[in-house]
Amino acid sequence: MSLDTEWIRYGDSGEYSGYVARLEGVREPMPAVIVLQEIWGVDSHIQDLTRRFAQAGYTAFAPDLFARNGERPEPLRAERVQEAKEFLNAIPQANWRDLEKRQAALALLPANKMKLVSDSLDYLFNLSGMMPNFVQQAVMTASWLRETYEYSLGQGVASVGFCMGGGLSGILAGKDSSLKGAVIFYGSGPSAELIPEIQCPMLGFYGELDKRITDEVPALGEALFQAGKQFDYHIYVNAPHAFFNDTRPSFQVDAARDAYARTLTFLQHVLTSSVR
Template sequence: MVLETQWVRYGKNKEHIGYMAKMDRANENLPAVLVIQEIWGVDEHIQDITNRFAQAGYLAFAPDLYAKNGERIEELRTERVKEVKVFLDSLPHSAWNNPGERDQALAKLNAEKQDRVTKTFEKMFGGIHSSDYIEELLATTKYIREECPSSNGQGVVSIGFCMGGALSGLLSCRDEQLNGAVIFYGNAPSEDELQNINCPIYGFYGDQDKRITDNVPAFAEQMKQNGKNFDYQIYPQTGHAFFNDTRASYNVVAARDAFQRVLSFFHDCLNQ
């Protein structure tokens, strides 16, 4: 198998950039999978997931939501994000949302590194809201459907992880042409938003990820009451980010099961 991968500039003024992958021998227009990043950006892991969908026969596209006019903004440059990830991975997960624990760990860093980590952490976890990215995602699905030579005129589905999971759900509320959406351990759309959903949604969660998963039954009930199509899996003894094979949280059994379910779901959504 040979993949054709490239970074693509798009948008009215070419202000957006995304990682695109497809099989090099696939010359016909392909249905597309929009892959929405975790909070870590379009890193090696998200590019790998994009490649997996390309190998499954789709045009796969991951917009870099941290880039403006083709370049990452300073606080969210790749090396800065990696630095924060390494710092957080050195702490117990409880410290991620505990300012006191984080500050104790930060105090052990040299002043320059402490300043960089603090500013990037604040930008990633405090200065970004899902609504900030929805217009870029809508521009991305428009590009995939109407302008991309490899997918022009074909259907589009979305999948996202954590922050991207929430965005995948939100996109299903805003894009009337979306064929299907997958949420991996992301917050659900609000009850007001979900009334606008026009496509099936599938959610994947870990039972130990209480902050997210405890809200899933209520979301399912809201979807049912509004006549929406929602299915979900909650995996036992599984935490947040179980699909990310670069993290200690990776659960191979849950990830394997989820991936085959996603492929089946996307096939159904794009062939109705």
């Protein structure tokens, strides 16, 4: 079945925007999946994932966390972020956050391009200060999908996030008591203070080689278990960070296939009443 896809504005004054996909021939409201972006924004990969979840029978929506009133800051415009991603894909991932090594690689670029890529990287590696705004938008998006958007009105909402968006998916589980489920792909877990507020089941996927994130997962799982929360997680052997992103060198097809199948099963359980 074909899909209807479009960019839309939403929010009290249309200040937010996002990419939506839904089955073309279905007019009744469907359960919704919020697809939460990596640091690259709602790029071709996130749009593709949004369409994949729509093809599975959901109203899928990817909020553009970088845009306000239809505009992104200049360093976070899609073409600028794409150039920054291409630069990072060409250097070892271990050098990404090593300022000295990153600057040495940047120095090999043409002078005009070096400045543009450097400015975009400065934004992308310092998004933590924007997280309160991202959380506010995610909470508002879930409410809007449940209460306003005609193609998901009155239906359950779950979130699936990747990297930065994975961490945001975990936070949303604690901030939105009506969320039906949260999936975290290689993102940081919710804080200890937020764990008591989580009301929905959670599912996590991690790469064994992604030490910065994955080494914290067993303790997170224990904390959630002790708090009586439902959290199932999978650590894929020899998989790196971003193993699910098929536009990057880190893509690992076996882990991605398994994680996608488990995600669809999870969404079926938390968003529909036909399988329990």
